Amino acid sequence: MHNMNTLRGIDLNLLVVLDALLAERHVSRTAARLNMSQPAVSHALARLRHLFGDPLLIRRSGRLVPSARAREIAPVLTEALRQVREVLGPGGFDPAREKRAFRLAMSDYGSAVVLPDLLKKLRREAPGIDLAITQASREAMVQLVLDGECDLALGVFPDLPERIEAEQLFLEHFACLADREGLAGRGRLDLEAYLARPHMLVALKDEANTEIEMALRAIGHVRRVAVTLPHWGNAPRLIRGTDLVLTVARKALGGHERDPALVIFEPPFSIPSFPFVQVWHERRGGDPAHLWLRNAVARVSRSL
Structure with missing residues (x-):
């Protein structure tokens, strides 16, 4: 009663x-x-x-x-x-009339790869939706979603806690970037030449043990990381005119394919591909605006 x-x-x-x-x-x-x-x-x-x-x-x-x-x-x-x-x-629910602010967590890789098309879609279809983007380590981004501080996180999250939902956006693989002149006419480096070169690593300070290091260790090798950067955005430009090699997610290099000073090539050893996903708390599942945003992220990601 x-x-x-x-x-x-x-x-x-x-x-x-x-x-x-x-x-x-x-x-x-x-x-x-x-x-x-x-x-x-x-x-x-x-x-x-x-x-x-x-x-x-x-x-x-x-x-x-x-x-x-x-x-x-x-x-x-x-x-x-x-x-x-x-x-x-x-x-x-009408996206064209929705007035809402969403907080998204992603690395500058996510910002460069997904955000350009997502913003075009939002401005066209849901101009009242505002986005605030934050960046943190993988663990910190998952924690922000758990704590309700972020609505959605985009990235690579191998281990997710309970109550966190995930959707794969695309499968990504690694590629290498080097200065064309430094390659002396070769289109790529073999493993021996790769290991002889100094390397640039893009990682937050608590993520130095990357997939690349693990893949090398699996075949009994270690590379020398001469430069570590927290953002990849500036990294390709810094490779020019040096003997450094940059090994990063392939989609991050999209804008540098036509750069005559640089060469993109496959790594000379096997690095597993990885799923790039969006994650959210299960308590967001029934929110129509949140669902619309997730679908928008998925659609622009599939068209990349």
Whole structure:
């Protein structure tokens, strides 16, 4: 009987606010997402706490953390609202009219490869959607998604925790880049020549043990890394006029194919291909705007 009385006291808008609060874990972000004022969201949270007889979200070290009851409610509520939206039909979500800010985490590789076409698509089809891009290590990006600080992360994530969903965007492989003059007319380097050269590594400081190093170690070799950079964007230009070799994800070199000073070639040893994916928290699954953005990312990635 208590449940029926609780249900009578709740209008659907309150449940929409609760669903957004549990996903965002932040009053101002929930307000922006729902196009409400912050006081209106705070007032809704107060009413929800009263109706459920539970704090729902507890403030801990400046962040809102869901209570045990809220964690229990979240998946059921998201699924119920998804079904309601389905019944109401597609008229409930219109990308052209959506006003929303999303936070995406990706490396500068992701920014260079996926972002140009994604931004064109957003400006054309959903001009009210704003993006804020952040960069961090793989582990940090997954943590941002887990904590609700990021809506979506793009990258290479071999190990994902529970409650994180993933979709492969494309399969990527490695390629090498070297100065044409330094190759003395050869189109590539064999393994011996590759190992004799100094190398440029693009990695964040906690990611120096890369796929390239692991692949070399598997065949009993180590290369000398003479230069380490945190961003690959400037790396190809720095190769010009040097004896350095850069080994990076192939799509990162797309704009340098026509550079007469540089040569792109296959690595002289086997490095496994890797899936480039987008990841999100399962609690975002039922949000139509989030789903639209994920589909937009997937579509532009497939056309690369």
